[in-house]
Each structure stands twice: as C-alpha cells, then as structure tokens.
Amino acid sequence: MATEVEAQITGNIWKIERAAGDTLAEGEVILIMESMKMEIPVEAPCGGTLREVRVAEGDAVEEGAILALID
Amino acid sequence: MFKRVLVANRGEIARRVIRGCRELGIEAVAVFSEADAEALHVREADHAVAIGPAAPRDSYLKLDAVLEAARASDADAVHPGYGFLSENADFARAVAAAGLTFVGPAPEAIEAMGHKARARERMEQVGVPVVPGSGLLASEGEAVRAAVAIGYPVMIKAAAGGGGIGMAPAADENALRRALKSARARAESAFGDGSLYLERLVSGARHIEVQIAADRAGHTVHLFERECSLQRRHQKVLEEAPSPAVGPALREALGDAALRAARAINYATVGTVEFLLGADGAFYFMEMNTRLQVEHPVTEATTGIDLVVLQLRLAAGEPLPVEQAAISPRGHALELRVYAENPDKNFLPSPGTIERLRWPEGEGVRVDAGVEEGTVVTPFYDPLLAKLIVSGDRRERSIERALAALECTEIEGVHTNLSLHAEILRDAAFRRGETTTHFLGQLVAARRR
Numbered sequence: 001m002a003t004e005v006e007a008q009i010t011g012n013i014w015k016i017e018r019a020a021g022d023t024l025a026e027g028e029v030i031l032i033m034e035s036m037k038m039e040i041p042v043e044a045p046c047g048g049t050l051r052e053v054r055v056a057e058g059d060a061v062e063e064g065a066i067l068a069l070i071d
Numbered sequence: 072m073f074k075r076v077l078v079a080n081r082g083e084i085a086r087r088v089i090r091g092c093r094e095l096g097i098e099a100v101a102v103f104s105e106a107d108a109e110a111l112h113v114r115e116a117d118h119a120v121a122i123g124p125a126a127p128r129d130s131y132l133k134l135d136a137v138l139e140a141a142r143a144s145d146a147d148a149v150h151p152g153y154g155f156l157s158e159n160a161d162f163a164r165a166v167a168a169a170g171l172t173f174v175g176p177a178p179e180a181i182e183a184m185g186h187k188a189r190a191r192e193r194m195e196q197v198g199v200p201v202v203p204g205s206g207l208l209a210s211e212g213e214a215v216r217a218a219v220a221i222g223y224p225v226m227i228k229a230a231a232g233g234g235g236i237g238m239a240p241a242a243d244e245n246a247l248r249r250a251l252k253s254a255r256a257r258a259e260s261a262f263g264d265g266s267l268y269l270e271r272l273v274s275g276a277r278h279i280e281v282q283i284a285a286d287r288a289g290h291t292v293h294l295f296e297r298e299c300s301l302q303r304r305h306q307k308v309l310e311e312a313p314s315p316a317v318g319p320a321l322r323e324a325l326g327d328a329a330l331r332a333a334r335a336i337n338y339a340t341v342g343t344v345e346f347l348l349g350a351d352g353a354f355y356f357m358e359m360n361t362r363l364q365v366e367h368p369v370t371e372a373t374t375g376i377d378l379v380v381l382q383l384r385l386a387a388g389e390p391l392p393v394e395q396a397a398i399s400p401r402g403h404a405l406e407l408r409v410y411a412e413n414p415d416k417n418f419l420p421s422p423g424t425i426e427r428l429r430w431p432e433g434e435g436v437r438v439d440a441g442v443e444e445g446t447v448v449t450p451f452y453d454p455l456l457a458k459l460i461v462s463g464d465r466r467e468r469s470i471e472r473a474l475a476a477l478e479c480t481e482i483e484g485v486h487t488n489l490s491l492h493a494e495i496l497r498d499a500a501f502r503r504g505e506t507t508t509h510f511l512g513q514l515v516a517a518r519r520r
Contacts, residue, residue: 008416008419009419009420009421009422010423010450011420011422011450035419035450036411036412036420036422036451036452037453038304038420038454040419060450
C-alpha cells in the first residue's frame with residue numbers, strides 16, 4: 001500500500017528535488033511548492049522508495065491534490 | 072501637475088495610490104492581470120488596461136506590458152507602488168525614455184541603494200554608521216579570517232541582496248563554513264551574483280526606519296521613525312510610530328543620519344532609511360527602500376502628511392511644501408497587517424474565496440484593504456489582504472482601540488493572522504514596548520508549546 005503525499009495548500013510546483021526510484025527518509029524534501037510568494041517544502045511523511053511524482057515543475061495544484069506516492 | 076497617472080500595481084496599494092490621484096484631480100489608470108479582472112482597484116480607476124496572465128512575471132513584473140499600457144492610455148506618469156517594478160532601475164529608465172515621469176527616484180538612486188555592499192560603502196563615506204563588517208569575500212578562508220576580526224556571531228549577507236535572500240546567521244566557524252555555500256547558491260540564483268559579505272550580528276536589536284522626503288532642489292525633511300521590529304520570515308507584521316524605544320535625542324540623530332543617506336545619493340522623492348538599533352542605543356544603517364513603504368500610513372497618522380500626494384507633487388517638480396521645524400509628531404499609530412495565512416498550520420498561506428467580510432469603523436481607525444466580499448485570494452500574489460491602521464493620542468490608547476477594532480473584524484473563507492495580532496496586543500512585554508526583532512519568533516514558539 002503506497003503512501004500518498006498531498007498538497008497542503010493551493011499553489012504551484014516550483015522545484016522537484018527527488019525522482020522516482022529514490023530512497024527517502026522521513027522528513028526529506030521531495031519537492032518545493034510556491035504559494036503567495038512563499039516557498040513551501042513538501043516532505044516525505046514516511047521513509048521508503050519514491051514510486052512516482054505526479055506533478056511537473058510549473059504545474060498549478062489544488063489543496064489536497066496527490067503530488068507523489070511513496071512505497 | 073499630471074493629468075493621468077498609470078498605477079503599476081494591484082491590491083491595497085493600487086487603491087491607495089488611486090485615492091492620492093483623486094485628491095489632486097488626476098485621472099488614474101489601473102493595470103490588471105487575468106486573475107484581477109474583477110478587482111477593486113480596477114473598478115475604482117478611471118481606466119483599466121489588461122496586461123497579461125496571472126503569474127507576476129507575465130503581467131505586473133513585465134516591463135514592456137506595463138509601459139505599453141501607459142502609452143496606450145496616454146498617461147503622463149507611472150506610479151509603481153511597492154514591490155513589483157518599484158525598485159527596478161531599468162523600469163524607471165524605460166519610463167523616462169518613453170517621455171513619461173516615474174513617480175519615484177532617479178534610476179541612479181535606485182541602483183546606488185539596490186546593491187547592498189556598495190550602499191554600505193557609500194554610507195560609511197558620508198558618516199552614516201554601518202554595522203561593523205567585511206568587504207566582499209573572495210574565499211571561504213577570507214570569510215573565516217574576517218569573522219574572527221569582526222567577532223562571532225556574524226550575519227552572512229548577499230551583496231546584491233534584499234528580502235532576506237542569501238542571509239544567514241553563523242555562531243561559530245563551523246556554522247559559517249556550512250552557511251556560506253548555501254548563501255552563495257541562493258544569492259547566485261536570486262540575483263545572478265553570488266558575492267557575499269559579513270556583518271556583526273547585532274543582538275537584541277530593533278528595526279527602526281526613518282521616513283524622508285526630498286525635492287529636486289535638494290531640500291530634505293524627515294518625518295520621524297517607525298518601529299518595525301515585529302517580523303516573521305523577514306516580513307513585517309505590525310508597525311508603529313513613534314517607537315517606544317526612541318526619545319527626542321535619538322530621534323534627532325536618526326533623522327540626521329537618514330537625511331545624510333538621502334543627500335548622498337541626490338534623492339528627490341519619498342523614501343525610507345532602515346536602521347538596526349542595538350540594545351545599547353547605538354544604531355546602524357541597514358538599507359534604503361527607494362519607494363513608498365507598505366507601512367507609510369502610521370507616519371501619515373502621526374504627522375498629518377499624505378505621503379502619496381506628497382510623492383506625486385514632488386514627482387511633478389513641486390518643492391517640498393513644509394520645513395523640518397514645522398513638522399511635529401503627534402499621538403501614536405499602529406498598523407496591523409492582515410495576511411491570508413494560517414497561524415495554526417505554521418502560517419501556511421491560505422488562498423481561497425472571501426465569503427464574509429466586515430471591517431472595523433470608528434474614531435482613529437483606517438482600513439486600507441485590497442479585497443471585498445467575494446474576492447478570490449489567489450496563490451499568485453503576496454498574502455497581504457489589508458492593513459488596519461489605528462491611532463490614538465498615546466500608545467495605550469491605540470493598543471486598546473486596535474483590540475476593539477479586531478473584535479469588530481470578521482473574515483471568513485480564508486484563514487488570517489487576526490488572532491496573532493490580538494495576542495501581540497495583549498502581550499505584557501509588547502505593552503511595555505519591549506520589542507526586538509526576536510519578539511515575534513518567541514511569541515509564536517510559545518504559542519506552539
């Protein structure tokens with residue numbers, strides 16, 4: 001069962017820091033969102049392998065959107 | 072005087088500038104992005120021009136689009152507000168080259184203050200105190216030697232910097248070596264210039280700034296200080312005038328230093344000189360903001376001078392209408408910045424639709440808002456929704472009035488920092504006037520516990 005990483009706010013994907021297949025520790029930054037001139041790092045809620053990043057840099061996402069999956 | 076001014080901004084400051092234009096019988100032209108087609112500033116202006124998509128770099132920051140809007144609407148001047156293109160020397164130059172007046176300083180003055188390390192040098196030359204620090208650092212080894220000479224803790228700063236980018240404190244050599252690399256990378260990517268320098272970290276400091284105004288004939292006045300120590304993430308949250316830490320002698324010394332700074336760059340409009348005030352009463356030049364400040368209303372409330380009207384008059388070539396001796400501060404004013412952010416979720420931005428809105432009214436209360444009921448607060452722009460400016464004959468009175476004003480304020484649909492403001496205003500240390508730049512961080516940390 002994969003863990004879904006959700007957007008906590010509505011904003012844009014500014015920078016993607018990690019790629020599918022990477023091993024992640026809990027709390028490591030997967031990507032950085034941008035909203036209202038603020039950078040908001042999105043961290044891994046648990047350790048594991050990054051299965052998929054569902055967004056690309058520059059994408060606009062809504063709060064609650066699934067950004068990535070961790071196995 | 073101008074016939075028509077293009078207001079190259081959005082939100083509360085665009086509305087503020089439109090009001091200033093009205094006062095002088097000038098027509099105002101708004102610009103707007105696709106996200107702001109329904110915005111208040113667009114409806115309130117005499118004309119409005121669409122300048123592009125929502126993202127700032129495609130609209131409000133797009134020099135050509137804004138300039139073309141000014142030409143197409145037959146404006147004779149451009150007011151940049153704050154942020155966006157307001158401190159962009161190329162924009163100021165392009166406006167002048169198009170035969171229009173830039174309501175702000177000459178491009179050379181913007182550049183002189185835009186490069187922080189050069190500004191620091193210039194200030195030292197004219198006798199404005201600067202924080203003990205280094206020159207530009209050529210290597211990590213040089214940084215380490217400079218830090219020993221200055222004394223830890225030190226602050227790393229970007230030479231071309233601003234907005235806190237590339238800034239990092241370092242308590243010792245290990246921290247310095249670690250922080251240098253990331254600061255350089257951050258400065259490189261933000262400014263295209265990774266040059267760094269060091270300053271001594273002034274502990275227990277306050278952020279005090281002085282409002283100045285100057286005309287083209289070289290006359291200068293200062294309009295006293297604003298206390299802006301209450302900040303988070305390099306963003307001001309609550310400002311006041313006068314500062315509870317500044318007495319008459321210090322006020323005069325700060326004013327003199329601010330005027331020396333302005334004269335050194337032949338400044339000829341309104342502007343703000345920022346200082347760090349140490350616990351020992353010594354103060355140091357930090358930077359100069361060559362534009363109208365967000366917090367200008369607290370100065371207006373305590374001097375009776377309309378800074379936007381003054382700025383427009385000075386841009387039109389009029390002389391300063393007042394002498395220093397004729398300006399005296401009276402009473403006290405607070406500005407509470409209302410941000411769309413969630414204090415219970417680590418102050419994450421909170422875009423959304425404003426479903427219900429009620430602003431406070433009454434004596435000593437002014438609201439400069441950029442939103443109304445139904446406004447969609449988008450993720451594209453900064454989170455400032457409005458400013459509550461509350462004044463009284465003394466500090467205690469404006470604090471009480473501000474608390475009452477908060478009680479009457481209702482905002483639904485987005486999260487706001489209103490509850491944080493109430494906590495600040497009730498805080499015993501704040502009430503005693505004991506506010507340093509660490510105050511808000513400590514208050515927020517205590518709140519989490």
